[in-house]
Amino acid sequence: MATTDSLMILENILRKNFTWLESRPIKQDDELREDLELDSLSMVNLQVALEDSLGIRFDPIEMDIFSIFSTVGSLAEFIDKYGSNPSR
Amino acid sequence: MGKLPPLQNISKNFTIPDNVLIQIAQDYGTPIYVYDAGCINEQWKKLNQLIPSGSRLFYSVKANPNIKILEYIQKMGGSFEVASLGELKAVLSIGALPTEIIFVGPGKTDKALMVAIESGIHCVVAESAHEIDRINILASKGNKKVSVALRINFNRGKGAISMGGVTQFGMEPEIAIRVLANSASYKQINFMGLHTYMGTGVLEPSAILNQTKSFLDQADSIETKSGTKLYFLDAGGGWGIPYFDSDHEPDWEQIQPRLESLVKEYRNAHEHTTEIAFESGRFIIGPAGVFLTRVLDVKKSWGKWFVILDGGINVFGGDDQYKGFRSLPIRMISRETNQLDELTLCGPLCTSADRLAVDTILPVPEVGDVYAFYQAGAYRYTASPGFFLSHGFPTEVLFLDDASKVIRSAITVDAFLK
Numbered sequence: 001m002a003t004t005d006s007l008m009i010l011e012n013i014l015r016k017n018f019t020w021l022e023s024r025p026i027k028q029d030d031e032l033r034e035d036l037e038l039d040s041l042s043m044v045n046l047q048v049a050l051e052d053s054l055g056i057r058f059d060p061i062e063m064d065i066f067s068i069f070s071t072v073g074s075l076a077e078f079i080d081k082y083g084s085n086p087s088r
Numbered sequence: 089m090g091k092l093p094p095l096q097n098i099s100k101n102f103t104i105p106d107n108v109l110i111q112i113a114q115d116y117g118t119p120i121y122v123y124d125a126g127c128i129n130e131q132w133k134k135l136n137q138l139i140p141s142g143s144r145l146f147y148s149v150k151a152n153p154n155i156k157i158l159e160y161i162q163k164m165g166g167s168f169e170v171a172s173l174g175e176l177k178a179v180l181s182i183g184a185l186p187t188e189i190i191f192v193g194p195g196k197t198d199k200a201l202m203v204a205i206e207s208g209i210h211c212v213v214a215e216s217a218h219e220i221d222r223i224n225i226l227a228s229k230g231n232k233k234v235s236v237a238l239r240i241n242f243n244r245g246k247g248a249i250s251m252g253g254v255t256q257f258g259m260e261p262e263i264a265i266r267v268l269a270n271s272a273s274y275k276q277i278n279f280m281g282l283h284t285y286m287g288t289g290v291l292e293p294s295a296i297l298n299q300t301k302s303f304l305d306q307a308d309s310i311e312t313k314s315g316t317k318l319y320f321l322d323a324g325g326g327w328g329i330p331y332f333d334s335d336h337e338p339d340w341e342q343i344q345p346r347l348e349s350l351v352k353e354y355r356n357a358h359e360h361t362t363e364i365a366f367e368s369g370r371f372i373i374g375p376a377g378v379f380l381t382r383v384l385d386v387k388k389s390w391g392k393w394f395v396i397l398d399g400g401i402n403v404f405g406g407d408d409q410y411k412g413f414r415s416l417p418i419r420m421i422s423r424e425t426n427q428l429d430e431l432t433l434c435g436p437l438c439t440s441a442d443r444l445a446v447d448t449i450l451p452v453p454e455v456g457d458v459y460a461f462y463q464a465g466a467y468r469y470t471a472s473p474g475f476f477l478s479h480g481f482p483t484e485v486l487f488l489d490d491a492s493k494v495i496r497s498a499i500t501v502d503a504f505l506k
Contacts, residue, residue: 040441041441045446047410052334061255
């Protein structure tokens with residue numbers, strides 16, 4: 001279960017980067033692709049925004065990017081784990 | 089919010105003036121790659137100063153296998169690390185001595201191995217126990233002896249693209265120990281040492297130092313446990329170059345003294361280890377290359393600028409995980425203008441993924457203007473999905489002694505039809 005802090009960080013980044021999410025409710029079990037309508041380019045945009053905001057790097061070889069970028073909750077859990085403790 | 093292109097990432101060793109680049113674009117057409125021979129030379133010298141004295145440096149041909157570049161590197165005294173039959177034939181064709189060639193890669197064909205064995209190259213780097221059996225059988229057919237090093241996978245990857253960790257590369261140390269302890273049963277093979285490659289695009293100097301230390305520690309352990317002397321140790325490399333706005337040029341010199349003493353200590357304790365080697369492709373050729381592409385169209389769509397270029401991901405490498413969302417060192421070189429805006433630079437392909445820069449602050453161009461993409465000498469041309477949309481492959485030019493020379497003609501649409 002993701003913490004409220006990381007959910008808020010993620011929600012802010014989502015609303016700031018994707019105009020269609022500005023005023024839409026965002027729930028923890030929302031799927032990024034199906035519910036929030038993020039396509040593959042939006043996913044890369046989100047990845048870069050998270051990297052810059054949190055000072056982390058996603059490693060597409062070592063990490064299961066597809067699972068991490070599955071739902072709002074799965075991504076927030078990743079932020080809980082690595083957001084304040086950069087992997088490198 | 090747009091990002092400025094990180095022009096600080098353009099190598100100081102790249103010195104081709106804009107007017108020369110423009111002339112090359114006019115003379116030979118765009119898109120086009122231009123390489124600065126002086127920069128290759130400086131990068132080569134720099135890396136040779138960074139690795140411990142007495143070490144051998146192999147150029148990783150996969151980074152850029154152009155024949156004329158291989159010839160240039162050979163003249164500087166380079167040895168070659170190849171990873172396919174094509175690369176092996178390329179270095180043999182320029183007259184590289186067999187003793188200057190090592191052959192790595194997780195999937196070597198029998199045909200490629202036979203060429204390596206017949207040529208008597210410095211060593212074949214075996215990546216599995218099964219491959220060692222295959223090498224032994226192939227060598228026995230021609231009654232040849234073949235030198236083999238074992239690629240070790242330490243599960244300690246650290247780099248933009250990890251080559252260690254749980255990957256398809258190399259073998260676990262325990263397997264190497266079993267093979268070496270049983271070396272007498274491989275009649276055709278002379279086991280000469282170990283190889284590793286833990287990561288590429290490394291921008292943390294300490295990571296290079298740590299991986300070298302781990303490798304030497306493991307080599308010592310494998311030697312003791314297997315009871316086999318190791319004469320050749322290839323510690324790989326991974327020296328990265330800065331590309332994106334988030335990258336910084338590392339201070340490589342800071343680790344040089346420690347790398348030097350690390351290798352010296354190992355050599356003192358293992359006098360029979362006559363050769364310690366490193367590899368690099370990106371560091372040597374990456375900063376020397378620039379990609380020039382011309383503007384075909386400019387439009388504003390729903391409030392955003394889109395610039396359509398005559399070269400996109402089809403000729404600029406297909407392996408950029410950021411898809412333009414991180415800005416690269418890009419300049420418009422065809423004219424001066426103060427009109428800056430957030431631009432999205434796209435290639436000519438019919439896919440929205442064909443973006444080389446997204447919302448990047450650049451001069452607003454007119455049709456016909458030329459952009460230069462720097463740090464483009466490695467893993468761009470040859471990592472490109474150039475058959476996609478059938479636009480062809482661009483010309484490559486080498487700038488040497490103040491003269492430009494075509495070193496590979498464009499592979500045109502007509503060639504696709506044959």
